[in-house]
Amino acid sequence: MTRPTGEPGPYAGVSRTAVVIAQAREAESARPDRLFDDPLAGPLADAAGRVTGISEAGRRAGEHFVLRTRFFDDRLREATAAGPRQVVLLAAGLDTRAFRLRWPRGTRLFEVDLPDLLSRKEKVLADHGARPACDRTVVPADLREDWSSPLLAAGLDPGEPIAWLIEGVLMYLTPEDGARVLCRVSELSPPGSRLAAEHVNRAYAELPQMRPAMSRLAATQAAWRSAVEDPREWLAGYGWRATVTHQADLARELGRPVPAMADPRAVGAARIWLVDALRDGGRPPGAPA
Numbered sequence: 001m002t003r004p005t006g007e008p009g010p011y012a013g014v015s016r017t018a019v020v021i022a023q024a025r026e027a028e029s030a031r032p033d034r035l036f037d038d039p040l041a042g043p044l045a046d047a048a049g050r051v052t053g054i055s056e057a058g059r060r061a062g063e064h065f066v067l068r069t070r071f072f073d074d075r076l077r078e079a080t081a082a083g084p085r086q087v088v089l090l091a092a093g094l095d096t097r098a099f100r101l102r103w104p105r106g107t108r109l110f111e112v113d114l115p116d117l118l119s120r121k122e123k124v125l126a127d128h129g130a131r132p133a134c135d136r137t138v139v140p141a142d143l144r145e146d147w148s149s150p151l152l153a154a155g156l157d158p159g160e161p162i163a164w165l166i167e168g169v170l171m172y173l174t175p176e177d178g179a180r181v182l183c184r185v186s187e188l189s190p191p192g193s194r195l196a197a198e199h200v201n202r203a204y205a206e207l208p209q210m211r212p213a214m215s216r217l218a219a220t221q222a223a224w225r226s227a228v229e230d231p232r233e234w235l236a237g238y239g240w241r242a243t244v245t246h247q248a249d250l251a252r253e254l255g256r257p258v259p260a261m262a263d264p265r266a267v268g269a270a271r272i273w274l275v276d277a278l279r280d281g282g283r284p285p286g287a288p289a
Helices: 014-029 041-048 056-081 115-127 148-153 175-188 208-219 231-236 247-253
Strands: 086-090 108-113 135-140 162-166 194-200 240-245 272-279
Touching: 014 041, 014 056, 041 115, 056 086, 056 162, 056 194, 056 247, 056 272, 108 115, 115 135, 135 148, 148 175, 162 175, 194 231, 231 240, 231 272, 240 247, 247 272
Parallel strands: 086 108, 086 162, 108 135, 162 194
Antiparallel strands: 194 272, 240 272
């Protein structure tokens, strides 16, 4: 059933941002020049309760979400083409990559997120007869707690390379919680594993044009709590060799206007980091055998 427009949805806090992203993906899928096709985004947004009255800043954020989605689609395709057959989406939200991307034979995909969000998402997918294009497993867990034990119990094999995606969540974690997530990801990742992630620097979080959005996020218990100044150095400390793609370069590559929220002419040194990294060293101390 479609939830009436304006009626409060069941998701709150950071989970509520997943609805905004689903709406952006739905709108992109309706374009004749779409960068991806996500037919399940609309039904998931309907069931969750659409976010109405999106501001101009919210519309600009939608442009970022679209480019970000395509960037991470491509990184996951490249990662699995290079060998890894295990994919982990941390804080998966209303992501439907298990259904809409073409995966190599034998791919196992794990979606980790809060139990309530996943249970509601599973109902929508079942109601629409959605069938994944890979072996898909949902893992109810909170990234601020022990999420790796249920992931291992669900069948993740730390002896084989893994492609990780951490999209749109690290800035919502405290620096301590974010460090614990990256430590555990690194401990579980043998050489050949890949990591795709998004973060921001402090200058971006403090942009004057971001203040209204930051206030709204804080009011919904979804404040940004951390930032990273040098993503290459940041990930090198965990044993990853990272490359960073600038949004302006990505937009030009994909034939889209540079989003105002990422245009250096408008935001100066503020950055949204889109990162792809390779694990090519030994395991860190304490990693599982």
